[in-house]
């Protein structure tokens with residue numbers, strides 16, 4: 001065999017052994033599709049040496065290897081040797097991070113095997129089926145009945161695998177997922193972050209039961225190129241992607257409330273379209289209007305609730321539906337601090353966003369990675385504007401093409417999942433990435449990707465302030481490419497005392513909106529004293545008072561802020577034994593749900609400027 005052919009063969013073998021999931025395969029709006037929830041109790045095996053995956057020569061085990069943990073351990077004779085098994089004595093709840101479920105996992109970073117069984121009716125075994133994961137942190141290998149379905153990297157975005165025909169059975173389907181949350185310099189995020197590396201199957205798992213031909217992805221929004229605030233007649237812009245090409249087929253779009261029913265013909269797998277759209281009520285924080293929308297394609301009828309709004313910038317302003325808006329934001333990590341765990345369901349989303357509402361916020365920055373879909377759903381119905389971000393954080397390997405591809409994949413998965421959520425107004429491509437030519441090229445490439453996928457939202461990234469002889473300069477070259485120049489601002493916490501803000505000025509190279517994507521100070525709830533005393537609630541309150549004074553002093557400079565942060569959150573970097581104990585204490589609310597003084601200061605300011613544009 002010639003060498004080229006051999007390479008091709010090896011490559012094909014590689015692809016069949018590791019069918020990588022592509023964002024193109026992602027199925028959206030899974031909650032409104034026929035599915036069987038596979039949430040619940042799963043068995044687990046902790047496997048730091050990856051013994052279930054590699055043999056003793058450190059080669060990946062063959063698919064049929066009885067010692068591979070994806071295979072059901074079978075003992076035929078009492079003399080048979082099997083050195084693993086799944087047991088009810090070792091179980092974890094899915095969805096959920098493993099760290100919070102058993103002390104053995106608190107600091108664990110490595111491989112864990114999850115296993116469960118499920119039954120189906122005969123009819124359910126024969127259709128088109130996909131295994132769907134809301135997210136698993138970080139690398140997941142999925143096996144069903146001894147066959148590998150695929151592998152996915154990225155801890156905060158959804159993925160799914162098609163189940164080969166004939167693999168599902170009515171009784172005793174054996175589903176195994178190997179999840180590995182080891183940090184690595186070549187991944188996203190990288191080894192160093194200021195948040196807890198919660199591992200596990202952190203989001204919902206579903207078996208999707210679909211028609212043979214179905215709508216896999218779609219978008220539907222106001223066409224930004226044809227929007228004008230006073231014109232009642234807008235243009236709807238959208239696209240469909242089918243799971244496989246169609247010939248002379250039809251898709252119907254139906255919005256009952258508006259009596260809009262349009263039949264579009266589709267040939268092939270993709271369709272882009274525009275439609276006249278008369279007098280829609282626009283979605284906004286004051287009026288989070290969502291329309292019931294139905295898409296009908298053959299046997300596939302898919303429902304969604306979609307809001308329509310326009311977001312853009314003009315000079316230094318952010319404009320929502322033709323009106324200037326001030327973003328009264330707050331940053332949030334995806335954590336329920338009272339239970340020291342990842343947020344994972346609707347109730348959690350409601351709790352976090354209710355706190356944001358109580359603060360009089362109209363916007364949340366979902367830091368530093370895409371949060372679960374309940375957050376953006378709930379934000380849609382509450383009228384909360386959203387900044388959504390990928391974990392390109394600090395020192396990513398910006399020289400690597402592969403790392404860039406990984407970042408683009410996560411960006412693509414985030415956008416595809418949430419591009420029909422009116423609440424999401426900003427895609428952020430990263431946080432505090434250190435300026436260098438490689439980094440800027442890397443980040444600009446992400447900006448371009450986001451723009452090419454979605455021109456109905458703003459693109460940003462949280463940048464750093466450059467300090468020179470007491471001047472605060474914002475001149476990061478990435479500012480050229482993004483729509484909102486966002487900076488993390490800690491004058492008075494990192495550097496000096498809050499009084500440092502008194503005469504501060506901000507020099508921005510760009511004639512663009514300026515947004516403080518972070519600002520904050522740490523305080524241990526219940527610790528009181530002089531305002532000069534770090535860690536007291538009084539210090540933090542002072543910091544916020546000075547920040548607010550600064551905002552008032554230069555109203556024309558700012559389009560808003562999302563202070564750091566709604567609640568205290570877990571971080572391995574925060575090791576002061578009295579004040580931190582593994583918590584970043586910049587929360588306005590502590591890990592018992594108690595509001596600190598600074599909460600009320602920001603709440604009052606946001607109330608005062610509620611009607612400010």
Ligand code: GCB
Nearest residue numbers: 194431432488518564584586
């Ligand atoms: C930042 C980071 C954020 C940290 C925060 C802090 O600038 O973006 O992830 O948690 O500062 O508390 O230092």
